[in-house]
Amino acid sequence: MTTRQVEILLVEDNPDDVELTLHALRKEKLANSIHVARDGEEALEFLFCNGNHSNRSFENPPRLVLLDLKLPKVDGMEVLKRLKADARTKAIPVVILTSSKEERDLINGYGLGANSYIQKPVDFEQFRDTIKNVGLYWLVINQLPVVNGVAQAASTGNQ
Amino acid sequence: MTSNHRATKAAVEQGISPEDHARAILNILEDFSEDKGRVEQTQHAVFNILEDFSQEKSRLEKIQRATLNLLEDFDAEGSKMQQMQRAVFNILEDSSVEKGRLELTQRATLNLLEDFDAEGSKMQHVHHAVFNMLEDFSQEKARLEETQRATLNLLGDFDAERSKAEEVSDELRESVVQIHAAKEAAEASNRELEAFSYSVSHDLRAPVRHVMGFSEILTKEYGAALPPDAQHHLQRIQQGARRMGQLVDDLLSLARLGRQGLRLEKASLNRLVEEVISELMPDTSGRQLQWKVGDLPAVECDGSLVKQVFQNLLSNALKFTRSRPRAVIEVGCMDQAGTPVVFVRDNGVGFNMKYADKLFGVFQRLHRAEDFEGTGVGLATVQRIIQKHGGRIWPEAALDKGATFYFTLGASEKTELKTKAAMAGDKP
Numbered sequence: 001m002t003t004r005q006v007e008i009l010l011v012e013d014n015p016d017d018v019e020l021t022l023h024a025l026r027k028e029k030l031a032n033s034i035h036v037a038r039d040g041e042e043a044l045e046f047l048f049c050n051g052n053h054s055n056r057s058f059e060n061p062p063r064l065v066l067l068d069l070k071l072p073k074v075d076g077m078e079v080l081k082r083l084k085a086d087a088r089t090k091a092i093p094v095v096i097l098t099s100s101k102e103e104r105d106l107i108n109g110y111g112l113g114a115n116s117y118i119q120k121p122v123d124f125e126q127f128r129d130t131i132k133n134v135g136l137y138w139l140v141i142n143q144l145p146v147v148n149g150v151a152q153a154a155s156t157g158n159q
Numbered sequence: 160m161t162s163n164h165r166a167t168k169a170a171v172e173q174g175i176s177p178e179d180h181a182r183a184i185l186n187i188l189e190d191f192s193e194d195k196g197r198v199e200q201t202q203h204a205v206f207n208i209l210e211d212f213s214q215e216k217s218r219l220e221k222i223q224r225a226t227l228n229l230l231e232d233f234d235a236e237g238s239k240m241q242q243m244q245r246a247v248f249n250i251l252e253d254s255s256v257e258k259g260r261l262e263l264t265q266r267a268t269l270n271l272l273e274d275f276d277a278e279g280s281k282m283q284h285v286h287h288a289v290f291n292m293l294e295d296f297s298q299e300k301a302r303l304e305e306t307q308r309a310t311l312n313l314l315g316d317f318d319a320e321r322s323k324a325e326e327v328s329d330e331l332r333e334s335v336v337q338i339h340a341a342k343e344a345a346e347a348s349n350r351e352l353e354a355f356s357y358s359v360s361h362d363l364r365a366p367v368r369h370v371m372g373f374s375e376i377l378t379k380e381y382g383a384a385l386p387p388d389a390q391h392h393l394q395r396i397q398q399g400a401r402r403m404g405q406l407v408d409d410l411l412s413l414a415r416l417g418r419q420g421l422r423l424e425k426a427s428l429n430r431l432v433e434e435v436i437s438e439l440m441p442d443t444s445g446r447q448l449q450w451k452v453g454d455l456p457a458v459e460c461d462g463s464l465v466k467q468v469f470q471n472l473l474s475n476a477l478k479f480t481r482s483r484p485r486a487v488i489e490v491g492c493m494d495q496a497g498t499p500v501v502f503v504r505d506n507g508v509g510f511n512m513k514y515a516d517k518l519f520g521v522f523q524r525l526h527r528a529e530d531f532e533g534t535g536v537g538l539a540t541v542q543r544i545i546q547k548h549g550g551r552i553w554p555e556a557a558l559d560k561g562a563t564f565y566f567t568l569g570a571s572e573k574t575e576l577k578t579k580a581a582m583a584g585d586k587p
Contacts (some may be wrong), residue, residue, distance in 0.1 A: 014365060016365075016366075016369040016372075016373075017365065017368075017369070020368070020369065020372040020373070020376075023372075023376060069361070070361050070362075098361070099360065099361045099362070099364045099365050099368070100357070100360040100361045100364075101360070102357055102360055102361075103415075103419075120364075120368060121368075122364060122367055122368050122371055122400075122401070122404035122405075122408075123371060123375075123401070123404075124368070124371050124372035124375040124376070125375065127368070127372065
């Protein structure tokens with residue numbers, strides 16, 4: 001594992017979706033610093049710096065989490081809930097990126113503190129545009145707290 | 160000497176005859192025997208008296224003895240009496256001490272009595288109050304008795320009703336059991352449907368996206384290197400996938416309609432139509448097209464759903480007028496027996512009215528896919544929305560002479576509308 005900062009944590013179990021998403025991100029030159037978690041448990045280990053990711057540090061969080069909802073082991077809503085309930089991780093922006101636009105997923109997602117909710121468009125062109133816009137907004141336009149000031153950001157940033 | 164005796168003696172002395180004399184003596188003897196009987200009687204009487212005396216005497220002696228005994232007893236009593244007298248004196252002495260004490264007690268008692276007197280007036284008040292209360296109680300009692308009578312009558316009535324009710328309640332119980340069973344079945348199928356459409360929403364779209372995505376990457380990145388046949392096949396793959404995606408989305412929105420409740424609000428139909436037209440504008444570029452929108456009412460309805468109705472009807476109108484050199488699409492409202500009837504009219508290809516009953520069925524199409532694209536879900540969705548609002552929709556068309564769709568929203572009867580909506584929501 002490199003010490004270089006991870007820009008995006010992609011939480012996605014479907015290999016086709018992983019490939020298409022990475023393809024779209026590469027096109028936008030955003031694919032250099034992506035970590036893929038294939039289930040909710042791995043995502044939590046990565047975010048909370050334990051298990052297989054115990055060498056990680058809270059001072060080096062991803063700058064964006066792209067979160068699918070239907071995941072093995074721990075589902076996306078649970079990942080979101082734990083992430084937003086912990087002062088060390090609650091400032092990390094989470095974009096729900098999922099197939100469904102079920103009303104209850106939207107309501108629950110925002111209720112748990114999701115920063116954005118995006119339904120994956122069927123059309124790949126549109127999907128690529130969406131990924132581009134999301135990356136541009138959260139990694140370039142949006143202002144995040146200083147990297148090693150997460151705790152400070154957590155207390156002032158997202159309340 | 161009796162008078163007879165003396166007469167006889169006198170007679171003899173005066174020289175009376177011996178016969179007379181004998182008679183005289185006999186008389187005298189008779190007199191004597193009479194006298195003797197009298198003496199004997201007297202003697203008996205005396206004897207009786209003497210006997211009585213002797214009896215009396217023994218009684219007197221008994222009395223005398225008793226009296227003597229009494230006197231003796233008195234004597235004994237006398238000494239006791241003296242003792243008692245002494246005791247009484249002692250007591251009297253003590254009493255005088257007691258008397259002083261008693262006087263104190265008496266004074267205290269008097270004070271108490273005085274107090275009692277004061278208390279007494281208070282008590283009188285209390286008495287009055289108690290009397291009043293008792294009066295009230297007696298009135299209350301009378302009322303209670305009336306109530307009791309009434310209650311008893313009611314209970315009698317109830318008893319009669321109860322036996323009737325029991326008969327009915329048996330039937331009712333059975334119906335309730337049946338209703339519960341039906342409700343449970345409906346809820347179960349609703350849950351299944353919800354789980355199904357949730358899963359479709361998440362899982363069915365994904366492979367469609369993947370097919371679309373990879374074929375687009377192929378086209379974009381390797382298209383130039385592919386022979387024309389291969390490019391054509393790729394295009395067909397993409398079209399199929401796109402259509403599949405559209406079908407899934409349309410079916411999902413139709414399924415969602417069933418579970419979704421109506422969010423009623425006053426909505427201006429003119430505003431909804433304007434929004435839809437502006438959204439459709441990109442599809443009309445390069446076309447000769449005239450929109451004619453009349454005055455539409457503001458109605459109590461679910462705005463987002465009614466907007467879907469206009470989206471479907473207006474995009475259909477756009478689609479089926481595509482072959483017209485100059486398309487005219489009209490939206491208006493007319494009054495039918497007090498109910499506003501909204502209509503959407505076009506001068507498109509129309510259809511034969513003998514197929515009108517197929518128009519609102521899911522996946523039912525009256526045109527070939529090469530001529531007019533579509534999934535066959537749009538009008539089914541429109542009808543579902545209108546029925547949810549308690550309204551109805553009907554067409555008027557002729558082949559090649561355009562089509563008109565009329566609909567009502569039944570929004571004037573809000574409660575009925577809600578009930579119908581709830582019922583529609585229960586249907587699988």
